Amino acid sequence: MRLDKFISSQRSDLSRSAVKELCRKGLVSVDGQTVKKSDVQVDENSAQIYVNGEKISYQRHLYIMLNKPQGVVCSTKDGESKTVLEIIPPKYRRKGMFPAGRLDKDTEGFVLITDDGELAHKMLSPKSHVPKTYFVKLEKPWEESYIEAFANGMTIDGDEKCLPAEFKGGSDKYECTLVLHEGKFHQVKRMFCSLGNNVVYLRRISIGSLELDPNLPLGECLEILHKDVEKLLAQ
Ligand code: URA
Numbered sequence: 001m002r003l004d005k006f007i008s009s010q011r012s013d014l015s016r017s018a019v020k021e022l023c024r025k026g027l028v029s030v031d032g033q034t035v036k037k038s039d040v041q042v043d044e045n046s047a048q049i050y051v052n053g054e055k056i057s058y059q060r061h062l063y064i065m066l067n068k069p070q071g072v073v074c075s076t077k078d079g080e081s082k083t084v085l086e087i088i089p090p091k092y093r094r095k096g097m098f099p100a101g102r103l104d105k106d107t108e109g110f111v112l113i114t115d116d117g118e119l120a121h122k123m124l125s126p127k128s129h130v131p132k133t134y135f136v137k138l139e140k141p142w143e144e145s146y147i148e149a150f151a152n153g154m155t156i157d158g159d160e161k162c163l164p165a166e167f168k169g170g171s172d173k174y175e176c177t178l179v180l181h182e183g184k185f186h187q188v189k190r191m192f193c194s195l196g197n198n199v200v201y202l203r204r205i206s207i208g209s210l211e212l213d214p215n216l217p218l219g220e221c222l223e224i225l226h227k228d229v230e231k232l233l234a235q
Contacts, residue, residue, distance in 0.1 A: 107204065
């Protein structure tokens, strides 16, 4: 692949003309040699490429774990609010990136952003039942009866049947975790509402067996390694 094409495909903040300029300034190296021309051919699988001292490694797809703050929406475009794609660093804003699954504007926590449509499809398909764990703060104390109510599969809003879910009360009676195996619109909030309670705070803490990094501050993100991506689909 051409060097400029390779670099700009991995770094959306670097256009081909920007790469040309960086090469001209002697800031690009391939296998330890400074490369002054951006149209040389490189082997994207094996070449050691550095731009401004930063290694550009080749990954066909990008997987980003974002700790979404409140007030940010999970769509690709929104007229009023900031979108998850707008708050990730420019180097991750590759072509085709989108949030795989949605959280409400006022929900915090783990959102996966990727350009891997196949993985997203597997994760989001209604048949996949990838578990998602939520930490919930309630308006009123939780009750023991919730365990069975969730385990039995609840019906919400009259006729919407939910799959069995795992409820676990916290030592603080206003806190709990809930594991869902599907993703209906406002599902956690609607399920608690049907029990006569209300969600006052919601955070997604894991997808599959991949947990939100507890040290990741709100609004920040990190790249997920390919070996960890498998955990997203693990039950
Ligand atoms: N359930 C909800 O009610 N809201 C979310 O953002 C996610 C799950």
